Amino acid sequence: MVNLEVKLSNLRFKNPVLVASGTFGWGIEYNRFFDIGLLGGVIVKGLSLNPRQGNPPPRIVETPCGMLNSIGLQNIGLEKFVSEVLPQFDSIRTNLIVNIYGSEIGEFVELAGRLNNYKQIAALEINVSCPNVKAGGAAFGKDPEVVFVLISSIKKVCDKTIIVKLTPNVTDIALIAQAAQSAKADAVSLINTLTGMIIDTKTKKPFLGNKFGGLSGPAIYPVGLKMVYETYEKVNIPIIGVGGIYNADVAVQYILAGASMIQIGTANFVEPDISLKIIEGIRRYLEDEEIDDVNKLVGLAHN
């Protein structure tokens, strides 16, 4: 038997496979397809203090081997999340990670402080990387000083595991990861979507209601992989690899590049139970390679 268990700060994960924020709803929607308790963890969609309506439609369009979205962090807000979603996690045996978003630092801090009270939540993923919102989001994640101040402030009010989700739309992503590490983040997850656009040649206008969107799906995995590889050489905190993972082979590549855990994103839409197949695929890879522990795989692609 190979060991798939992974530790991140003081948390134990039964396997290194998480599902990415924004691609897994509030988690419970996927229970119709499989027992989500089998996952290493579930990262629910970006939550803000107050409900957000999101961006105007159309919001998604397919691209070669990928998709562009401009959802704009539509969500039900803290109050409804706490009353309607959280209780359902009492009986789900996996780690619940809440991805949080604020349009200003104070909003992030208030949200983190209030979520700190709920035992169902294992960790927070701080979204400083959403490309589809005007304030906060990727604008925060592009500035290492802002990331430092934001994460330091959150750490003062929240003792849960803090993961910082980074944007690839920067010159040097490792620099931002270092800022997160300096602020005592427990881990970084990278990458969020790459910004892009589609123009409708019939209307001669941008296709998406918000003009620009975030590119995800298999098309972006070489970009994410390279950024995980680079960041692994610059930080000592765990990296969670995300970006275009659609099978176990790509997941293993991320781990070899330096990711301690991985997140499945867009592929969840296409094959709702893909994350289970990827867990099994990682297990089979380890058996075939006669490696008894997934943790021994992390960063092996580096000299």
Added chain:
Amino acid sequence: MKTIVLNNDQVAKDTYYLQLQVPEGFKYEPGQFLMLKINKLNEPLLRRPFSIAKVDETIDIYYKVIGLGTNILKSYKKGDLIDFTGPFGNGFDLRNKRIVLCGGGIGVAPLIGLKYFLDSKNITSHCFFGFNSKEDCFVDFGEIATLDGSLGKKGSVVDLLEDLDNSFHVYACGPKGMLKALCELADRKGFSMDISLESNMACGFGVCLGCSINTINGYKQVCKDGPAFNYTEIIW
């Protein structure tokens, strides 16, 4: 989940009739849709939503070949396995009024199932279907209008509904221009109406939030809140 293709034949210009084996335990309400995975590779990446025309001994789907996905779909042969998720969405909300079904082009498809269902309950319905031309028509019942006059009455199917009053309820599906014209007619004539909408969607079951439409109650998801909506809700 996978099922077997039983039939996939062309029935009108660029229009195909796909019949799938009904998997055990499959339950459906008229108005729902399936997400079909058309390619095992990554392009096209996303599943495609198709309204279910009817389910009895087979799951029946009509589709129009438009892009990459439907071009691949038409190559499926009898005996091939096809991967689907669903059925998703809500069924049509049935009203106790005089019922009219109004479809345009491939939008006729979900109304076929509704007609079949109403007939099975001995509920009378009147069907009006519109196509660009005779060669686009894939139904053999109902009153037909064609834009070029090659079959039925010349003009838009909307013109066929001029005589309706507020005693009627219309279920409609079709291109955006047709639906907008129907909404204006409904406002003038006072009949009530549910319209089945389509949208780009990644998941089909309410998690990607990609298929939002603008309504008087804020954004709603076509896949989860629809695909049929009361017409008065829609902000065009």
